[in-house]
Amino acid sequence: MQPESKSTPAPAGTPGSPGTPGTPAVPAVPAAASLARLAAPLLAVRAALGGFLMGLANLVPGISGGTMLVAAGIYPQFVQAIANATRLRFTRHSLLVLIIVAFAAVVGIVGLAGLLGQLVVEQTWIMYSLFIGLTLGGVPVVWAMSPKRDGPFWIGAAAGFAAMAALAFVQMMRVGEDGPDSSGFILMFIAGTVGAGAMILPGLSGGYLLLVLGVYVTILNAIDQTRQAVQAADWAALREPVLSVVLPVALGVFIGIVVIANALKFVLDRFPRITLGVLLGLLLGAVVGLWPFQHGVPPEAGEMLKGQPVVLVDDQLFFENTGRPVEPKDYPRQFFEPDAAQVIGSLTLTVVGLAITGLVARLGRKR
Incomplete structure (x- = not known):
């Protein structure tokens, strides 16, 4: 016969022990609810910060909106919220993230679109030099994301570099020519789609892609004109920028988020090495199209x-x-031969841009 086991009673005064006077058990559910109530405001703050930074990033070629979301610590929640929304699985958490990020991004874009557009037109070599550094700063982000850098990775990198360099070369050949008007509905729709897809991925700059497509300044000016018309309550002045630029770009952004973001998620899940290789090649090839020493004539x-x-x-x-x-x-834009001061200034600004993106990426890795 086995000896009868005796349970040792809990010492008197032990919290949560049954029968102990004045020491009620700690309920698990109310504690979890308290943590949830504390987490919601922190989530909202991170979403607002990340959305605002993402809006600014999409205005500045070379800075990735996705990297800014990583830095703010909201990137996984944002991607999951998009996935839920595209599958019509709406939750309070996902709606909170999407609404706050979207609103904060719009505030950042509308507030600074006019200033950045003016600087790109009037101070091209200064801004392009900064953009080169910002773009190169995204390379370590994509490099660190790749789990294995083997044959497929380098094949993807070569393909991405060739595609972006070819696109940049075509744009450079058009410098000094009378290019077509960059305000067509289809072109603006494509620009919105491409920009939205780029904003999802850390390291890839939607602003740069718009610059290469030749619609960057057009979009910034249309956003600023819309802001001015709304402030002045001049509803007639809204017709041109909204119908020709803002509306098709907005439609493109919606399609880009719903379709391209999920497609990118699919290929990253199935073919991560070659996909990240393509992204790295796109970043390196992007620098080809940012030759700074050009101006409008x-x-x-x-x-x-x-x-x-x-x-x-x-x-x-x-x-x-x-x-x-x-x-x-x-x-029309033309290349010019820089003097020694412009060359030194360009190199300095490139280093500054590289340092800025590097610091943001470092913060994102810590998150």
Whole structure:
């Protein structure tokens, strides 16, 4: 016969022990609820910070919106919220993240679109030099994400570099030519789709892709014109920027988030090495299209610009077909030979941009 086991009673005064006077058991559920109540405001703060930084990042070619979300510690929640929303699985948590991130991003974009657009047009070599450093700073992010850098990784990197370099070369060959008007509905829709897909992935800059497509300044100006029209309650002035730029870009962003983001998630899950290799190649090839020493040159009356004749009326150039004034953003661009001070300044700004993105990426790795 086995001896009868005797349970040792809990010492008197032990918290949570049954029968102990004045020491009620600690309930698990209320404690979890308290943690949830504390976590919600912190989540909202991180979502607001990450959304605002993502908005700024999508305005600045070279800085990845996805990297900013990583740095804010909200990236996994944001990607999961998008996945839930595209599958119509709405929860309070996912809706909170999406709404706050989207609102904060819009605030950042609307607030600084006009300033950045003006700087890119008027201080091209300065801004492009900074963009080069910011773009190269995304390379370590993608490098660290790759689990194994073998044959498929390098094949993807070569393909990505060749594709981006070819696109950049085509854009550079158009410098000094009368390029087409970059305000078509289809082009704006494609730009929104590409930009949205890029903002999901850390290391890839949506702003740079818009710059290479030749629509970066156009989109920034349209956003700023919309802001000014709303502030002035000039609803008639909203028609042109909203219908020609803002609306197709917004539709493209929606499609990009729903379709491209899920497609990218699929290929990253199934083919991570080659996909990350392509991303690395895209970043390295992006620098080819950011040659900083170029500027806009005012056209002469009678020249063709964006497929339209330019006419001079009261010392002001206008497009003959549309009657729209010719602005600095419309000027054809030409390369110029920099002096020693510009070369040194360009290299310095490149290092500064590299340091900025490196610091952000370092913070993201800690998160």
